[in-house]
Amino acid sequence: MSCASPCTTPKQVAIPADDGITPEMYRKIDVIVAAHKDKPGSLIPVLQKSQEVCGYLPHSVQRHIAKGMKISPSVVFGVATFYSFFTLVPRGKHVIRVCLGTACYVKRSEEIIDKLKGELGIKVGEITQDGKYSLEAVRCLGACGLAPVVVVGQDTYGDVAATKVMEIVKKYE
Ligand code: FES
Structure with missing residues (x-):
């Protein structure tokens, strides 16, 4: 299954006043x-x-x-x-991307986002206080046959259930 949605990276986070560039x-x-x-x-x-x-x-x-x-x-x-591999906002050590493209959305990827938001205590586009994780919602990761798809760093996970997503995230602790 292919996806007609363009691949984009959300740009919804405010840039910090102190950008930390030395x-x-x-x-x-x-x-x-x-x-x-x-x-x-x-x-x-x-x-x-x-x-x-x-x-x-x-x-x-x-x-x-x-x-x-x-x-x-x-x-x-x-x-x-x-290009989605560039980011204008700081990211956590491990970037968690949840696909909200059509194929993933119909397989309830929004529930995965909600679970991650609750467990990590952050919104989409934010970083956990310890700097370990950041959470992003993306449009079609090009792996629609695996929907719903979650990517952590360079690792892709398919057929992810909201109830199991924290088992994946905890591998990166
Ligand atoms: S919609 Fe294509 S990978 Fe999720």
Whole structure:
């Protein structure tokens, strides 16, 4: 079964006032930009490596990259928001993604989200206080035949029941 829903990452979380980006992180980004800026198509690898350094891509980092690469901040923003593997908000050590695409939704993936919200004490888009988990709702992970689908980090779980989802999450403690 295929899904017509576009793959998107929710962007519903407010950016913290203190984005936590240190001068050392900016220095590392400068090195990354310097190594890539004259190569065609280098924006995506620059964003990937910068996200590895900072954990996410706040607007301050996007502007810094744009300046270093001599391109418009809107271009950087456009790429950072187009690809789901980029995040503009901080994430927990383990990112839990629950699919709310059509195939998963009809198999009650919303109940999985509700269970996780209750057990972890966070809303979608938030991080647990210990920084261990963040919860995201996504549109179609491209594995509709496994619906309902939950992804933790790089691991995909299919046919997940709301009553069992915490057994999966606890593997990452
Ligand atoms: S709707 Fe496609 S993986 Fe969930």
